[in-house]
Amino acid sequence: MKLPQLPLGVRVMDEDHYVLEQMFAQAARIADSGLAAHLDAILAEIAAHFAREEAEMERVGVPILACHRVQHAALLDEAKKIAAFFPSAEPQGQRGLIAFNLAQLVADHVAGPDRASSDFFVERVDYSAPDRRRA
């Protein structure tokens, strides 16, 4: 399993965060004509990830889930603002909106609300023993 910049020990978080980080980094290598579609793919992936994460938090019984849902909604609102501005930016600016602005929104969310929520997961991924979990 490849790890994101800030592993939290919760599989649905770490796997998805790694995928998103790769998508942010890919913006530097995507042709100008593909940037809008890449942004759409990232926004769809963020929304899908939030749904998976919230479902897992609900299954585990994370007590701050309501707060976390509000954090997700706020991030999606900010992402919509980036998407609205995106067409008016030059290609290099569009890459920056993905690789810096959007990536920073997600990184801040991971370091704050996700990290706090990860403390409520009893099952944690043990990265020293791949494919095993520790209590």
Ligand SMILES: [Fe+2]
């Ligand atoms: Fe989250």
